Amino acid sequence: MSRTAILVGCARLPEGDGDEAGAQLALADVGVGTRWAVWDDPGEDFTDADLVILRATWDYSARRDAFLDWCASVAALRNAADVVRWNTDKAYLLDLAGAGIPIVPTQLLGPGDAPDWPDGDVVVKPSVGAGSRGAARFGTAQRAEATAHLSSLREAGHSVLLQPYQHDVDREGETALVFFGGGYSHAFTKGAMLTGAQYDESGLFVTEKLGLAEPEAAYRALAEDVLDATAARFGIGRSELLYARVDVVRTDGGTPAILELELAEPSLGFRQAGPGSAARFASAVRRELG
Numbered sequence: 001m002s003r004t005a006i007l008v009g010c011a012r013l014p015e016g017d018g019d020e021a022g023a024q025l026a027l028a029d030v031g032v033g034t035r036w037a038v039w040d041d042p043g044e045d046f047t048d049a050d051l052v053i054l055r056a057t058w059d060y061s062a063r064r065d066a067f068l069d070w071c072a073s074v075a076a077l078r079n080a081a082d083v084v085r086w087n088t089d090k091a092y093l094l095d096l097a098g099a100g101i102p103i104v105p106t107q108l109l110g111p112g113d114a115p116d117w118p119d120g121d122v123v124v125k126p127s128v129g130a131g132s133r134g135a136a137r138f139g140t141a142q143r144a145e146a147t148a149h150l151s152s153l154r155e156a157g158h159s160v161l162l163q164p165y166q167h168d169v170d171r172e173g174e175t176a177l178v179f180f181g182g183g184y185s186h187a188f189t190k191g192a193m194l195t196g197a198q199y200d201e202s203g204l205f206v207t208e209k210l211g212l213a214e215p216e217a218a219y220r221a222l223a224e225d226v227l228d229a230t231a232a233r234f235g236i237g238r239s240e241l242l243y244a245r246v247d248v249v250r251t252d253g254g255t256p257a258i259l260e261l262e263l264a265e266p267s268l269g270f271r272q273a274g275p276g277s278a279a280r281f282a283s284a285v286r287r288e289l290g
């Protein structure tokens with residue numbers, strides 16, 4: 001039986017950013033055909049697809065409701081629509097904190113909520129956003145600018161996250177730990193993003209500085225705990241998460257904490273991690289296809 005997986009991009013990146021090329025080869029090796037499609041292309045029909053894998057739908061943040069409606073209409077979507085709904089609003093961080101996971105200290109400011117400014121540098125960012133868009137860092141002498149940014153995000157209809165800036169991001173970067181089918185695959189580092197960095201030509205994400213990582217045990221254990229907490233929240237087995245990326249930073253206190261959990265459309269670092277990672281992804285996809 002021939003099986004096909006559809007990889008999903010967006011109009012400005014209809015075939016992603018190139019990171020999936022190795023994964024497509026690895027899928028072909030195990031008998032899975034792939035093709036790319038754009039999520040909101042009216043000429044596409046996803047209803048009868050064997051498997052539909054979100055990969056580069058990075059334009060959803062301005063149209064999240066329409067995107068989530070589309071997700072709910074695709075039965076074979078991975079990750080599943082309810083997981084994507086929860087994970088595309090960074091309010092999920094507070095759910096993880098409630099489950100005992102250490103997160104970067106986070107205030108979620110809805111309309112009318114007053115900020116309680118942390119000491120030192122802060123990050124102000126939209127609760128729905130990706131690719132570092134709308135995220136900005138402000139020093140203690142820039143409260144007026146930070147307040148103006150907060151207001152402008154709210155005027156655009158966003159809830160806002162306020163966090164203390166984690167200085168280790170400037171030294172060590174953040175570490176992204178990648179899981180396929182609930183099992184650990186590999187990790188990569190991402191350099192600091194709020195440094196006046198350049199946007200990709202698509203305008204959808206800030207160009208990233210990536211490298212392969214061998215995370216220490218505390219990072220590995222924390223990421224495993226996040227997978228368990230997520231599976232428990234949805235009442236599913238970890239293997240039902242086709243892919244997951246757990247972004248860990250070292251807090252100013254020295255302990256690791258979660259900056260993000262990415263279950264919707266994370267870059268998975270195939271280029272950094274090499275063919276072994278693509279083969280593990282291909283095996284997880286095969287298992288989904290049954």
Ligand SMILES: Nc1ncnc2c1ncn2[C@@H]1O[C@H](COP(=O)(O)OP(=O)(O)O)[C@@H](O)[C@H]1O
Pocket residue numbers: 104123125129130131132133135163164165166167169174190191192193194259260
């Ligand atoms: N509290 C923070 N401390 C240090 N850096 C941060 C913090 N929040 C965000 N950043 C930087 O901004 C980038 C984008 O923020 P992030 O929360 O990862 O949102 P997204 O990747 O969804 O746009 C991160 O990769 C990191 O470099």
Ligand SMILES: [Mg+2]
Pocket residue numbers: 131132247260
């Ligand atoms: Mg991020």
